[in-house]
Amino acid sequence: AQKVTQAQTEISVVEKEDVTLDCVYETRDTTYYLFWYKQPPSGELVFLIRRNSFDEQNEISGRYSWNFQKSTSSFNFTITASQVVDSAVYFCALSEDTGGFKTIFGAGTRLFVKA
Amino acid sequence: AAGVIQSPRHLIKEKRETATLKCYPIPRHDTVYWYQQGPGQDPQFLISFYEKMQSDKGSIPDRFSAQQFSDYHSELNMSSLELGDSALYFCASSFKSQSRSQYFGPGTRLLVL
Numbered sequence: 604a605q606k607v608t609q610a611q612t613e614i615s616v617v618e619k620e621d622v623t624l625d626c627v628y629e630t631r632d633t634t635y636y637l638f639w640y641k642q643p644p645s646g647e648l649v650f651l652i653r654r655n656s657f658d659e660q661n662e663i664s665g666r667y668s669w670n671f672q673k674s675t676s677s678f679n680f681t682i683t684a685s686q687v688v689d690s691a692v693y694f695c696a697l698s699e700d701t702g703g704f705k706t707i708f709g710a711g712t713r714l715f716v717k718a
Numbered sequence: 719a720a721g722v723i724q725s726p727r728h729l730i731k732e733k734r735e736t737a738t739l740k741c742y743p744i745p746r747h748d749t750v751y752w753y754q755q756g757p758g759q760d761p762q763f764l765i766s767f768y769e770k771m772q773s774d775k776g777s778i779p780d781r782f783s784a785q786q787f788s789d790y791h792s793e794l795n796m797s798s799l800e801l802g803d804s805a806l807y808f809c810a811s812s813f814k815s816q817s818r819s820q821y822f823g824p825g826t827r828l829l830v831l
Contacts, residue, residue: 640822648761648808648822694760704749704774706820708760 605630607697609709616685617717624680624712626695632656634700637671637678642711643691654678685716720744722823724809730829731799739794739826743811749773750792751820752784753808761808767792768814799830 606629616622628637639651652662654671662669666683682689692713698706723742731737743750749768753761754777763776767786778784781799786792796803806827810820 638819646806646827647824648810650819650821653819704751704766704768705763705776706751707763710760 605632605635605697605699605707607695607707607709609693609695609712611712612710613713613715615715615717618687619684621681621683622685622714622716624682624693624695624714626678626680626709628676628678628695628697630676630697630699632699632701636698636700638696638698638706639669639678639680640694640696640708641691642694648694651680682714685714687716687718690714690716722809722811722821724807724823724826726826727824728827728829730831732831733799733801735799735830737796737799737828739796739807739809739828741792741794741809741811741823743790743792743809744821747811747813747821748790749812749814750786750790751810751812752778752792752794753810753822755806755808755825756802757805764794796828801830804828804830 608627635656637654641649659671668681670679692711694711695709696706725740751766752764754764755761764778765784766774770786781797784794806825808822808825810822812820
Protein backbone atom coordinates (compact mmCIF):
# COMPACT_ATOMS: atom_id res chain seq x y z
CA ALA A 604 0.00 0.00 0.00
CA GLN A 605 1.17 3.50 -0.71
CA LYS A 606 1.63 6.03 2.04
CA VAL A 607 3.11 9.50 2.39
CA THR A 608 4.23 10.90 5.72
CA GLN A 609 4.94 14.54 6.38
CA ALA A 610 5.90 14.52 10.01
CA GLN A 611 6.16 18.29 10.33
CA THR A 612 2.70 19.71 10.88
CA GLU A 613 3.77 23.34 11.10
CA ILE A 614 7.06 25.16 10.66
CA SER A 615 7.68 28.80 11.47
CA VAL A 616 10.74 30.65 10.21
CA VAL A 617 11.91 34.20 9.85
CA GLU A 618 12.34 35.65 6.38
CA LYS A 619 15.66 34.77 4.68
CA GLU A 620 16.07 31.59 6.68
CA ASP A 621 16.42 28.29 4.86
CA VAL A 622 13.80 25.66 5.60
CA THR A 623 13.50 21.98 4.71
CA LEU A 624 10.20 20.16 4.50
CA ASP A 625 10.43 16.42 5.02
CA CYS A 626 8.58 13.75 3.10
CA VAL A 627 8.85 10.01 3.60
CA TYR A 628 6.94 7.60 1.41
CA GLU A 629 6.08 3.92 1.29
CA THR A 630 5.44 1.91 -1.82
CA ARG A 631 5.94 -1.62 -3.09
CA ASP A 632 6.21 -0.51 -6.69
CA THR A 633 9.56 -0.09 -8.37
CA THR A 634 8.12 2.57 -10.64
CA TYR A 635 6.39 5.49 -9.01
CA TYR A 636 6.13 9.26 -9.11
CA LEU A 637 6.61 11.80 -6.36
CA PHE A 638 5.22 15.30 -6.34
CA TRP A 639 5.25 18.47 -4.32
CA TYR A 640 2.34 20.90 -4.36
CA LYS A 641 1.93 24.30 -2.75
CA GLN A 642 -1.41 25.48 -1.40
CA PRO A 643 -1.36 29.18 -0.51
CA PRO A 644 -4.07 30.76 1.66
CA SER A 645 -6.13 31.43 -1.47
CA GLY A 646 -6.70 27.67 -1.69
CA GLU A 647 -5.48 26.64 -5.11
CA LEU A 648 -3.02 23.75 -5.50
CA VAL A 649 0.11 24.70 -7.36
CA PHE A 650 2.23 21.98 -8.95
CA LEU A 651 5.90 22.39 -8.03
CA ILE A 652 7.74 19.28 -9.14
CA ARG A 653 7.42 15.67 -10.29
CA ARG A 654 10.16 13.11 -9.81
CA ASN A 655 10.23 9.59 -11.31
CA SER A 656 11.49 6.73 -9.17
CA PHE A 657 14.28 5.93 -11.59
CA ASP A 658 15.66 9.47 -11.56
CA GLU A 659 17.43 10.23 -8.31
CA GLN A 660 19.09 13.36 -9.56
CA ASN A 661 18.44 16.25 -7.23
CA GLU A 662 16.86 19.33 -8.72
CA ILE A 663 17.15 23.03 -8.12
CA SER A 664 14.72 25.65 -9.34
CA GLY A 665 15.55 29.11 -8.14
CA ARG A 666 15.22 29.12 -4.37
CA TYR A 667 13.65 25.67 -4.38
CA SER A 668 15.56 22.41 -4.30
CA TRP A 669 14.57 18.80 -3.89
CA ASN A 670 16.58 15.91 -2.47
CA PHE A 671 15.34 12.48 -3.55
CA GLN A 672 16.90 9.50 -1.77
CA LYS A 673 15.48 6.09 -2.58
CA SER A 674 17.62 4.45 0.09
CA THR A 675 15.68 6.27 2.79
CA SER A 676 12.41 6.66 0.81
CA SER A 677 12.58 10.38 1.24
CA PHE A 678 11.84 13.31 -1.03
CA ASN A 679 12.66 16.44 0.92
CA PHE A 680 12.04 19.99 -0.22
CA THR A 681 14.24 22.94 0.73
CA ILE A 682 13.42 26.61 0.34
CA THR A 683 16.47 28.82 0.47
CA ALA A 684 16.22 32.40 1.72
CA SER A 685 12.53 32.05 2.50
CA GLN A 686 10.12 34.88 1.77
CA VAL A 687 6.77 35.82 3.24
CA VAL A 688 5.11 34.75 -0.03
CA ASP A 689 6.33 31.21 0.65
CA SER A 690 3.83 30.95 3.49
CA ALA A 691 1.51 28.12 2.49
CA VAL A 692 0.69 24.48 3.07
CA TYR A 693 3.01 22.19 1.16
CA PHE A 694 1.89 18.70 0.19
CA CYS A 695 4.05 15.79 -0.85
CA ALA A 696 2.27 13.18 -2.98
CA LEU A 697 2.88 9.74 -4.46
CA SER A 698 1.46 7.92 -7.46
CA GLU A 699 2.31 4.28 -8.15
CA ASP A 700 2.69 3.07 -11.70
CA THR A 701 0.57 0.00 -11.03
CA GLY A 702 -1.83 1.84 -8.77
CA GLY A 703 -3.97 3.21 -11.52
CA PHE A 704 -4.21 6.94 -11.55
CA LYS A 705 -4.64 7.44 -7.84
CA THR A 706 -2.39 9.95 -6.13
CA ILE A 707 -1.99 9.86 -2.37
CA PHE A 708 -1.17 13.06 -0.54
CA GLY A 709 0.65 13.52 2.73
CA ALA A 710 -1.06 15.46 5.49
CA GLY A 711 0.78 18.62 4.50
CA THR A 712 3.19 20.95 6.26
CA ARG A 713 2.04 24.47 7.02
CA LEU A 714 4.90 26.91 6.60
CA PHE A 715 4.78 30.34 8.22
CA VAL A 716 7.40 32.83 7.08
CA LYS A 717 7.54 35.92 9.26
CA ALA A 718 8.86 39.24 8.06
CA ALA B 719 -1.50 29.27 -20.78
CA ALA B 720 -4.91 27.72 -20.36
CA GLY B 721 -5.62 26.17 -17.01
CA VAL B 722 -8.18 23.79 -15.60
CA ILE B 723 -11.56 25.46 -15.27
CA GLN B 724 -14.02 24.53 -12.59
CA SER B 725 -17.53 25.76 -12.13
CA PRO B 726 -19.11 26.93 -10.03
CA ARG B 727 -16.40 28.31 -7.77
CA HIS B 728 -18.72 28.45 -4.78
CA LEU B 729 -21.88 26.53 -4.08
CA ILE B 730 -24.27 26.53 -1.16
CA LYS B 731 -26.77 23.71 -0.82
CA GLU B 732 -29.18 22.37 1.76
CA LYS B 733 -29.00 18.86 3.18
CA ARG B 734 -30.48 16.21 0.90
CA GLU B 735 -30.15 18.42 -2.16
CA THR B 736 -28.10 17.54 -5.22
CA ALA B 737 -25.13 19.34 -6.72
CA THR B 738 -23.25 19.11 -9.99
CA LEU B 739 -19.68 20.27 -10.29
CA LYS B 740 -18.08 20.79 -13.68
CA CYS B 741 -14.49 20.54 -14.78
CA TYR B 742 -12.91 21.59 -18.07
CA PRO B 743 -9.38 20.17 -18.42
CA ILE B 744 -6.43 21.84 -20.02
CA PRO B 745 -6.71 21.46 -23.82
CA ARG B 746 -5.27 18.14 -25.06
CA HIS B 747 -5.26 16.65 -21.58
CA ASP B 748 -6.98 13.27 -21.68
CA THR B 749 -7.15 12.43 -17.98
CA VAL B 750 -9.29 14.04 -15.32
CA TYR B 751 -9.13 13.51 -11.58
CA TRP B 752 -11.47 14.57 -8.76
CA TYR B 753 -10.34 15.22 -5.20
CA GLN B 754 -12.15 16.24 -2.04
CA GLN B 755 -10.37 18.37 0.55
CA GLY B 756 -12.06 18.86 3.89
CA PRO B 757 -11.08 21.77 6.18
CA GLY B 758 -7.50 21.33 7.36
CA GLN B 759 -7.21 18.02 5.50
CA ASP B 760 -5.14 16.80 2.59
CA PRO B 761 -6.85 16.20 -0.75
CA GLN B 762 -8.48 12.80 -0.96
CA PHE B 763 -8.68 11.10 -4.32
CA LEU B 764 -12.24 10.38 -5.44
CA ILE B 765 -12.16 9.15 -9.02
CA SER B 766 -10.35 9.54 -12.32
CA PHE B 767 -11.14 9.18 -16.01
CA TYR B 768 -8.86 8.48 -18.93
CA GLU B 769 -10.21 8.84 -22.44
CA LYS B 770 -13.76 9.00 -21.09
CA MET B 771 -13.47 5.73 -19.20
CA GLN B 772 -13.21 5.46 -15.44
CA SER B 773 -9.59 4.65 -14.72
CA ASP B 774 -9.43 4.52 -10.95
CA LYS B 775 -11.70 4.91 -7.98
CA GLY B 776 -10.89 6.12 -4.51
CA SER B 777 -12.99 7.00 -1.52
CA ILE B 778 -15.98 8.24 -3.46
CA PRO B 779 -19.32 7.78 -1.69
CA ASP B 780 -22.03 5.83 -3.49
CA ARG B 781 -24.10 9.03 -3.46
CA PHE B 782 -21.59 10.57 -5.85
CA SER B 783 -21.16 9.75 -9.50
CA ALA B 784 -19.00 11.20 -12.21
CA GLN B 785 -18.38 10.95 -15.89
CA GLN B 786 -16.17 12.32 -18.61
CA PHE B 787 -17.78 13.50 -21.81
CA SER B 788 -16.68 13.37 -25.43
CA ASP B 789 -15.14 16.84 -25.18
CA TYR B 790 -13.17 15.59 -22.14
CA HIS B 791 -14.94 17.79 -19.65
CA SER B 792 -16.11 16.00 -16.53
CA GLU B 793 -18.97 16.37 -14.10
CA LEU B 794 -19.22 15.24 -10.52
CA ASN B 795 -22.79 14.62 -9.42
CA MET B 796 -23.52 14.60 -5.72
CA SER B 797 -26.89 13.56 -4.36
CA SER B 798 -28.48 13.44 -0.91
CA LEU B 799 -25.94 15.95 0.30
CA GLU B 800 -24.80 15.72 3.89
CA LEU B 801 -23.19 18.31 6.13
CA GLY B 802 -19.93 16.33 5.91
CA ASP B 803 -19.80 16.86 2.16
CA SER B 804 -18.84 20.48 2.78
CA ALA B 805 -15.37 20.71 1.33
CA LEU B 806 -13.20 22.06 -1.43
CA TYR B 807 -13.52 19.90 -4.53
CA PHE B 808 -10.61 19.94 -6.91
CA CYS B 809 -10.47 18.76 -10.43
CA ALA B 810 -7.08 18.08 -12.01
CA SER B 811 -6.04 17.11 -15.49
CA SER B 812 -3.01 15.56 -17.09
CA PHE B 813 -1.75 14.17 -20.34
CA LYS B 814 -1.18 10.49 -19.64
CA SER B 815 2.13 10.24 -21.35
CA GLN B 816 3.50 12.94 -19.06
CA SER B 817 3.64 10.59 -16.11
CA ARG B 818 0.67 12.05 -14.33
CA SER B 819 1.83 15.58 -13.67
CA GLN B 820 -1.56 16.76 -12.53
CA TYR B 821 -2.53 20.36 -12.90
CA PHE B 822 -5.26 21.43 -10.52
CA GLY B 823 -8.16 23.75 -11.07
CA PRO B 824 -9.02 26.47 -8.56
CA GLY B 825 -11.53 24.24 -6.82
CA THR B 826 -15.24 24.45 -6.04
CA ARG B 827 -16.03 25.31 -2.47
CA LEU B 828 -19.20 23.49 -1.46
CA LEU B 829 -21.07 24.38 1.69
CA VAL B 830 -23.93 22.17 2.80
CA LEU B 831 -26.27 23.74 5.33
